[in-house]
Amino acid sequence: MKGVIFNLLEKVVSDEFGPDVWDDLIEASGASGAYTSLGNYDDAEIEALVAAASRKLGLSRADILHWFGVKAIPILRQLYPALFDGxxxxxxxxxxxxxxIHPEVLKLYPQAACPFFHMQRRDGETVELNYESRRDLIDLAHGFIDGAASVYGDRVSVEHGVPTEEGRVESLTVRWQT
Known part of the structure; x- marks a missing residue:
């Protein structure tokens, strides 16, 4: 996982709950807590931080990841306006x-393991996104979609697909409301 994700998580936690809560999450998770945006870090660290946040805040893993995605998009827009321009x-x-977006991310962070979305348009306002990634972070993707809708002033609804036998959700149905 690229360090920029950890930097974003630190910022949204610190902005919302204060830097002491971030420090508490680092301690509770056993994570290193020192991340450079270009660095590569084991996926287990983000999972440990999300689990610690889940315990501390009394929210599910899915809720933590979704919240993080929603809060991260405005920060990403400030940091990387070119990704949003046009x-x-x-x-x-x-x-x-x-x-x-992902090709631009790979220019900035060449070793990033970006997910891929197989997109199927159902109609003019509905798209099915099939999530392909080695990480189980579809709830983060859902948060990014809701965060983008907020940034652009759009209304959107997102439904999760049926979980696989392993319990993973691998698709989202996104409906933009005009």
Missing amino acids: HQTSRDFVLSVNEI
Whole structure:
């Protein structure tokens, strides 16, 4: 996992709950707590931090990841405005993730393991996103979608697909409301 994700998590936790809560999460998770944006860190560290946040805040893993995604998008827009330029709506932004956003991420962070979304348009306002990643972070993707909708002033609803036998959800149905 790229350090920029850890940096974003630290910022959203510190902004929302204060730096002491971030320090508590580092201690409770056993994570190193020192992250450079270009660094690579074991996925187990983000999982440990999310688990610690879940325990401390009394929220599910899914809720923590979703909350993080929603809060991270405005920060990402400030840090990387070029990723958002040229998109008039969150729908345009989300639909560009494979062809524009992730290639740009890979320019900045060449070793990033970005997820891939197989997108199938159902109608003009509904898209099914099939999530392909070695990480189980679809709830983060859901949060990013809701965060993008907020940034662009759009209304969106997101439904999770049916879990696999392993319990993983691998698809989202996204409906933009006009």
